[in-house]
Every structure is written in C-alpha cells, then in structure tokens.
Amino acid sequence: MLRRILFYLALALLMAAVLFPLYWVVVTSFKTTRDAFAIPPVWFFEPTMDNYRRILANRGFLAAFANSFVVSIVSSAIAVAIGAVAAYGLASQDAPYRRSQEKFILTLRIAPALLFVIPVYFLATRIGALNTHWLLIAVYAFINIPFAISLLLTFFNDVPRELRDAARVDGAREFTVFSRVFLPAAKGGIVATMILCVLFTWNEFFIALVLSGRSTQTLPVSITSFLTFQGIQWGALTAAGSLIMLPMIILGLLVQGQIVRGLTLGSVKG
Amino acid sequence: MTTLADPTRYFHRPIVAALGVVSVILTAYVVWLTLRDVSLLRAGQDAFVGADNYLRLWNDPRAISALVRTALFTVLATGIEVALGLAIVLFLDRDFALRRLVRALLLVPIIMTPVVVGLTWRFIFDPATGMANYALSVLGIGPVDWLGSTEVAIFSVLIADVWQWTPFVVLLVMAGLESAPTDPLDAARVDGAREWQVTWYILLPMLRRVLAVVALIRAIDSIKAFDLFYIMTRGGPALSTETLNYYGYVAAFTNFDISYALTIALVLTVFTNVALLTMYGVLFPKSGER
Numbered sequence: 001m002l003r004r005i006l007f008y009l010a011l012a013l014l015m016a017a018v019l020f021p022l023y024w025v026v027v028t029s030f031k032t033t034r035d036a037f038a039i040p041p042v043w044f045f046e047p048t049m050d051n052y053r054r055i056l057a058n059r060g061f062l063a064a065f066a067n068s069f070v071v072s073i074v075s076s077a078i079a080v081a082i083g084a085v086a087a088y089g090l091a092s093q094d095a096p097y098r099r100s101q102e103k104f105i106l107t108l109r110i111a112p113a114l115l116f117v118i119p120v121y122f123l124a125t126r127i128g129a130l131n132t133h134w135l136l137i138a139v140y141a142f143i144n145i146p147f148a149i150s151l152l153l154t155f156f157n158d159v160p161r162e163l164r165d166a167a168r169v170d171g172a173r174e175f176t177v178f179s180r181v182f183l184p185a186a187k188g189g190i191v192a193t194m195i196l197c198v199l200f201t202w203n204e205f206f207i208a209l210v211l212s213g214r215s216t217q218t219l220p221v222s223i224t225s226f227l228t229f230q231g232i233q234w235g236a237l238t239a240a241g242s243l244i245m246l247p248m249i250i251l252g253l254l255v256q257g258q259i260v261r262g263l264t265l266g267s268v269k270g
Numbered sequence: 271m272t273t274l275a276d277p278t279r280y281f282h283r284p285i286v287a288a289l290g291v292v293s294v295i296l297t298a299y300v301v302w303l304t305l306r307d308v309s310l311l312r313a314g315q316d317a318f319v320g321a322d323n324y325l326r327l328w329n330d331p332r333a334i335s336a337l338v339r340t341a342l343f344t345v346l347a348t349g350i351e352v353a354l355g356l357a358i359v360l361f362l363d364r365d366f367a368l369r370r371l372v373r374a375l376l377l378v379p380i381i382m383t384p385v386v387v388g389l390t391w392r393f394i395f396d397p398a399t400g401m402a403n404y405a406l407s408v409l410g411i412g413p414v415d416w417l418g419s420t421e422v423a424i425f426s427v428l429i430a431d432v433w434q435w436t437p438f439v440v441l442l443v444m445a446g447l448e449s450a451p452t453d454p455l456d457a458a459r460v461d462g463a464r465e466w467q468v469t470w471y472i473l474l475p476m477l478r479r480v481l482a483v484v485a486l487i488r489a490i491d492s493i494k495a496f497d498l499f500y501i502m503t504r505g506g507p508a509l510s511t512e513t514l515n516y517y518g519y520v521a522a523f524t525n526f527d528i529s530y531a532l533t534i535a536l537v538l539t540v541f542t543n544v545a546l547l548t549m550y551g552v553l554f555p556k557s558g559e560r
Contacts, residue, residue, distance in 0.1 A: 014358065017433075018375060021387070024390065025393070082285060089278045089282030090286075110539075111539050114535040114538070115538075121522075142292070145289065199381060202383070205497045220383060244385075248381055256374050259377060
C-alpha cells in the first residue's frame with residue numbers, strides 16, 4: 001500500500017514536470033501584467049481576456065494565422081497526394097527492392113535544413129520569389145514527401161494483398177485498384193499522415209524564418225516580433241503562444257495512436 | 271509479381287527519381303557554391319576560389335569552438351534524454367490507473383510548437399521574475415542568471431531540450447517494451463532472479479535495438495537544433511551558446527556570406543554522418559550501452 005502511494009506521488013511529480021510549462025504559458029496569458037510578474041507568483045487571480053483582445057486586434061498576427069493555415073494545409077495535401085501514389089507503387093514491390101528505396105528516402109532526411117535552405121533562398125532572391133506563398137508551399141511539400149512516403153508505406157503494408165489481387169482478377173486497372181481499393185482501406189492512415197504533416201509544417205520555424213517575407217510570415221516567425229528591443233511583451237506573447245500551439249496539441253492528441261509511429265520517421269527530418 | 275509489365279512501377283519510380291535528381295542537383299550546386307565566394311553584399315561579383323572556404327573554416331576559431339559546443343550539446347542531450355527516458359519507462363512499467371492518460375499527456379511537450387517551448391522556458395528562466403529563480407529562492411538558493419551567464423546559458427537550453435524530448439524517448443521505448451516477449455522475464459522470475467537482475471540482464475538487452483534507434487534520432491536532431499537556441503539565447507551571451515548550425519545561419523543571413531555558410535553546412539552534414547556511423551558502430555555490435 002505504501003509502495004502504491006509512493007508510486008502515485010512520484011507519478012504526479014513526473015506529470016507536473018511534464019505539464020508545468022504548458023500550464024504556465026496558458027495561465028499567464030489570462031493574467032494582467034501585474035499578476036504575471038508578481039513574486040511570489042499568484043496562483044489564484046482574476047482572469048482577464050485583455051491579452052487575447054490585444055493579440056486578436058493585431059493585423060500582423062491574424063495574417064500570420066492565415067498564412068500558417070494555408071501553407072500547412074496546401075503543402076501537406078500535396079505531399080500526401082504525391083506520397084500516396086509513390087507509397088502504393090513501393091508497397092507492391094518485393095521486399096529487398098522496397099528496402100533499398102526506403103533507405104534512400106531516409107537518407108534524404110539527414111542533411112540539415114541549412115544545406116537545403118540557403119541555395120533555395122539564393123535562387124529565390126534571384127528570381128524574386130521570396131515573398132510568395134508558393135515558395136513556402138513548394139519547399140514544405142518537398143520536405144514532407146519523403147516523410148509521407150515512408151509513413152504511408154507502413155499503412156499500405158497493412159492492407160491485405162488479397163484485396164489487390166482480387167480487384168485485379170476482376171479486371172480493375174492499376175489506378176482503379178489504387179483509388180478504389182487502397183485509398184479507402186488505408187483511410188485512417190492517410191488522415192493521420194495528413195495531420196502529422198500539418199503539425200510539422202505548422203510548428204516549423206527555421207525554414208519559415210529564412211524563406212518567408214513580410215506578407216508570408218507564418219505564426220512561429222511572427223511571434224518572434226514580440227521579442228522587441230524595448231523588452232518582451234509577455235502578456236501578448238503568452239496569449240499568442242497559446243493560440244499557436246493549442247490547435248496542434250488538440251490535433252496531436254486526436255491521432256495519438258499513430259503519432260509514435262509517425263514520430264520515429266518524422267523526427268529524422270529537418 | 272514484378273514482371274516488366276507490372277504497372278505499379280509507374281507509381282513510385284518517377285517520384286523517387288525526381289527526389290533523387292533534385293537532391294543530386296542541389297548537392298552539386300552546393301558544392302559548386304562552396305568553391306566560389308558568393309556574397310549577397312556583392313551580387314554578381316563572385317569568383318572561383320578553390321578550397322579557400324574550407325581552409326578558412328579550418329582556421330576559424332569561432333567555427334571550431336562552435337563545433338566543439340555542438341558535440342558537447344549533442345552528447346549531453348542524447349545521453350541525458352535516453353538515460354532519463356529509460357528510467358521513466360522502467361518506472362512506468364506496471365499496471366496502474368490512468369495509464370492511457372499518462373501516455374497521451376506525454377505527447378504534449380513533443381507536439382508543442384518549439385518556438386513556444388523556447389519562449390516558455392525563457393519566461394521561466396527570467397532572472398528577476400521567472401519561476402526557476404523563485405523555486406530556488408524557496409529552497410534557499412540564490413538567484414541564477416540562467417540565460418545571461420556564459421557558463422550557465424547552454425545548460426539552460428539543454429534543460430529545455432531535455433524537457434521537450436525525453437517524453438519522445440519514453441514513448442518510443444515504451445512501444446518497444448510492449449512488443450517485446452514477456453516469457454523470458456517470467457521464466458527468469460520463476461527461476462528466482464531478483465527484479466534488478468531481470469531488468470539488467472534480460473530486459474535491457476531486449477531493448478537495445480529500440481534504444482539505439484532512439485539515440486540515433488535524438489543525436490541527429492540535437493546536432494541540428496536551432497529553434498531553442500534562436501529563441502532563448504541567439505547564440506549569446508558572447509557566443510557561448512553558438513552551435514555550428516547556428517553559426518551557419520549567422521554566416522548566411524547576418525553576414526550574407528553564402529559560400530562560407532554553405533561550407534559550414536556541408537561540413538556539418540559530413541560531421542553528422544561520421545557521428546551517425548560511429549554511433550551505429552558502437553551501438554549495434556557490442557552490448558556496451560545503457
């Protein structure tokens with residue numbers, strides 16, 4: 001009995017350590033400046049929506065929200081569409097061939113983003129594409145394709161081969177097998193892949209920092225503008241931070257079953 | 271099934287080939303640029319300079335210390351995260367209420383936007399009003415200048431990194447543990463082995479592969495770590511937290527020295543691959559890992 005109590009005590013401590021930073025940002029976003037900086041910290045206080053009112057009146061932030069939304073959805077959709085076609089082809093191959101292709105796709109993800117982003121930046125300045133959404137969409141789609149292929153492959157491998165063979169015996173053409181048999185059978189996997197691509201793109205900072213211009217800034221880049229030389233506006237910052245991360249945390253928890261599978265593959269990428 | 275007439279090859283071959291072509295062209299272009307002296311400050315006036323950029327890197331004390339710092343950060347972050355993660359997995363390896371909830375909540379740091387993670391820790395590490403110094407003062411310890419001291423700052427970033435990525439190690443190792451067979455464990459227990467012996471001699475060797483994979487993933491990511499450094503310290507104070515990746519960023523986008531930045535990035539890539547192969551060699555053949 002004592003052991004059980006000690007275990008749950010330790011567990012509570014562990015979870016407190018895991019969740020405290022999240023709790024602290026969200027709570028601070030509802031505090032007035034005076035409460036936010038009170039020492040000792042205030043645990044109970046009158047919540048205020050002022051920070052959110054301020055941030056939602058900020059045009060730059062709203063534009064960044066729209067940019068992040070468009071860029072992550074469109075680039076992920078492209079990556080999943082292309083990735084699904086390639087993964088279908090790979091799933092039908094023999095194991096050794098499939099292995100070698102998978103290995104090649106994995107090696108694409110080891111190089112640091114810097115190596116890839118500098119030439120793209122250099123080329124984009126020359127052709128004047130720096131301030132366009134398409135640049136970001138193309139770059140993110142390109143980066144997400146290898147990830148989408150490897151993750152979708154694990155889902156397509158779960159689709160019974162008999163389904164495909166049966167459809168072919170019935171005279172279905174290859175593309176019909178792909179679109180009518182495989183896509184519906186792996187629907188859950190496709191949705192999970194899409195969500196993970198959106199999550200990575202939404203959270204991605206480095207590439208966005210370099211390749212986004214004034215009018216294409218995504219959320220992680222735009223939030224750094226609150227780190228001014230006059231000091232940090234923690235109230236607005238924590239409100240913005242909460243608005244940025246909460247949608248992704250909710251999405252992530254929705255697909256938590258698949259996320260570990262995706263993260264083994266996904267975190268290898270730049 | 272893979273006869274020449276197999277139409278499935280039209281599905282993946284063009285895409286894989288396109289990825290291959292783009293990466294080959296990009297790599298060739300990068301190598302070519304490192305052999306010139308391209309700078310955005312002197313547009314269109316670059317010339318072929320041979321190995322000058324590489325020699326410059328070799329003789330650049332700032333780059334060398336950034337490389338050493340990257341290695342230190344990678345070893346510490348990977349080591350701490352894997353060791354701590356394994357300890358937590360062993361601690362959680364039992365039946366208890368709320369197990370599913372705990373697993374779900376462990377995802378939170380991983381999917382939290384890295385920029386927001388950096389900001390949060392910067393807030394916690396604020397020297398005057400931050401939670402960290404308040405907690406220390408409760409314990410009767412004087413304030414620490416978490417991000418403003420050249421000796422402490424890199425460890426503050428390390429703490430944030432450990433906070434964000436240890437749960438990742440936990441979740442992956444947990445998945446590995448669940449797919450491992452339980453028969454050998456039970457057999458050893460029946461034979462009278464003590465619990466620590468079961469863990470040390472049977473469980474850990476079974477987890478070796480998943481631990482090695484996790485360590486590799488964490489090492490790759492730590493070498494490339496950027497977001498936390500950018501948000502928390504910007505390489506400062508006095509360059510004391512500047513990693514090679516960050517130095518490459520500064521070279522490219524503060525100094526506009528494109529060729530030199532790419533040289534840094536290329537050397538960093540080579541360094542990553544060497545580190546990977548070394549780790550792979552250390553982790554897979556022998557049993558000397560924990």
